[in-house]
Amino acid sequence: MIHFIILFLICFLPCAALGAGEVNDTPKVYDVVIVGGGIAGLTAAYNLDDYDVLLLEMKKEVGGRASTGQYRTVSFARGAEYLGKPEDALAEMIDELGLTLREIPAPADIVFRGGKFYVGELGKARLLVEKSNIGEFNRFARRLQEMYDTYDEIPDISLKGELARMDNITAKQWFDENHFPQIYHEVYNVTARGLFGAALDEISALAVLPEFAFDFDGFEGVDDEDELALELSETDGSTGMYTFDKGIGAIPVALSQDLGDSIRTNTRVTAIARVGELFEVSCIENGNKELSYRAEAVIIATSAAVALDIGDGALSGRQRQLLSSVEYAPYATIALFSDSPIFDKGFDLAIEDGNILTDIYYASWVADHYLPRKGENRDAWGSVICAAPKSYRDHSLLELSDKELLSEVLVAIDKVLPGSSAHVVGHEITRFRHGFPVMTPGSYQRMVELDKVDGQGLILAGDYLIYPTFEAAASSGYLAAEKAIEWLSD
Missing domain, CATH: 3.90.660.20 (Protoporphyrinogen oxidase, mitochondrial; domain 2)
Known part of the structure; x- marks a missing residue:
């Protein structure tokens, strides 16, 4: 009986004393470890459901x-x-998660300026016309539409001709060279600060194009303010903006429930290193417990600054160079x-x-x-x-x-x-x-290069790779999952 107990202790206690992924002689090897539980990381994990995936999130809950x-x-x-x-993979994911999408009812936007409230899309248009004229309003709308017709998202965009030039000048330069009235600078500078955290003289002209053109989707030009009211009336309640009953946080909550035990929260990744043909991800769990996990591929779904910090030993030289340029x-x-x-x-x-x-x-x-x-x-x-x-x-x-x-x-x-x-x-x-x-000047060129750089199994995800929006972050997660599958299949 004593011999049996000793044999049991020798054979089983070492494994029981170590948590999954802790440093030991034969640690488990995951197909993919994902660092970061924002929408990019969660989307990547969701689209790798046929693989053995582990997602590590520093905070106590996912969502970013x-x-x-x-x-x-x-x-x-x-x-x-x-x-x-939502479109494509994001729309499919929302549908599969059983979430009820809500279009935000009108008026979605109200502008406060000079002590007055300009309500809805029509109110904003009237503000611009009031401070300029109907001809300038039509010209602004047409110019945005002309450029947006040639635009495409990363990774499909073709940076040639005028699009390439717009990526290398600021939005203010583009406004100035088109001689748009000052009111357009002032109104859209507020928009830029709210959407990009930067002023028009700091961001690429190409970066503002998708957001600013959104205001004029389907607009055909008008001759007077009465026609403007008819063209831009929001009486049908359509705004083109969406959320859920409890906000877009409903998506990460649903993804967390779907992914279940594949997620480890309260886990701060400290370093990523290459070990032979694998990656070793070192981390601290619950503030004090040192662990490491191994994987055939790693997706870093964090900010560029954090990716540089934790992945310095595994990133390629070109990846590091491009990441360091992200402000x-x-x-x-x-x-x-x-x-x-x-x-x-x-x-x-x-x-x-x-x-x-x-x-x-x-x-x-x-x-x-x-x-x-x-x-x-x-x-x-x-x-x-x-x-x-x-x-x-x-x-x-x-x-x-x-x-x-x-x-x-x-x-x-x-x-x-x-x-x-x-x-x-x-x-x-x-x-x-x-x-x-x-999105400083040259951002699109940087994003195109980052998309093409081969990380040899170390894959990047995040809105800095496509565009600083929720939808773009989700798209980057989907694209990262595709790259991981391609790497694992080779």
Whole structure:
């Protein structure tokens, strides 16, 4: 009996004492280890369901900039607020996850300028016409449409001719050379700060094209303001912007449930190294437990800065060189909870320049429209304030204390919506050091090269590879999964 016990201890205890993937003589080898649980990493994992995959996420929950918070009966976005109409792999994934997509009802956008509110697509158009004329408005729309007709997304874009030139000049240069009136510079500079974390004189002219052209999808030009009202009327409620009842954070939540035990949260990756024909991923779990995992392929679905830090020993020289050229802009979201609505006349209120705010989102706009009964039981209201720097080089948002940032935001809100701060009963602040990958001039050339560089099994994913939107991040995850499958098949 004693001999049996000794034999049991020798044979079984060493394995039981080591967690899956810990350093030992014969560690498990995964097909793919994915670093980063944002939408890019989650999408990659979802599309590798036929393989043995492990996803490592530093935080206690997945989602990254697409996570959703909850305050009493209010669901609110901590980062990304909406997405464009899902297509291709993203649309298929949403359908397979059984999620109910909601088109954001009109008015989706309201612009505040000079003490006035310009409501919806028509309101914004009237602001531009009011400060210029109908001819300039038509010319601006036509010029955007002409260029967008030749545009395509990474990796399919052909950087030739005018598109290549637009990638190498700033958006402000493009506005100037086309002699667009000053009001167009001012209005779209706010848009650029909110979408890209940078001003028009800092980002590629090609980068703004997809977003700015979106305002004029299907627009055919008009002769007067009456015709403009007819052309841009939003009475049908179509906005081309989408979310879910509890925000786009519903996607990472559903993916987390689908992927189950393939995800390890609270796991910070410290290094990735090549070991023979495999990769070794070193990490710290729950703040103190050192582990390592091995895999035939690795997908790094983090910011470019983090990818450089953890993958330095495994990245190719060209990958490192290209990644080091990616600039980032910080931003913060400040969720304000109140005893009455701060602003509930539209989904997004865009604030003119000169303000720490770029946008005020009404957190329950979609729920009020699609789930009206929910409003009857509401015990609080929520607004999400987006604070972005005037320049991506300005990191003061990260240096302010929570108290200082909240104070600045409340003062700014009262200038737009007098007395609003008196109704605030709580708040939550979320900061993103690597919030926006800034599309500086030459970004498209960099992205094309990054897509083509062979990482020999070390694959990159993230919105800095395609475009700084939720949809693009998901697309990059899908493309990374395809590259992983190709590598494993060789």
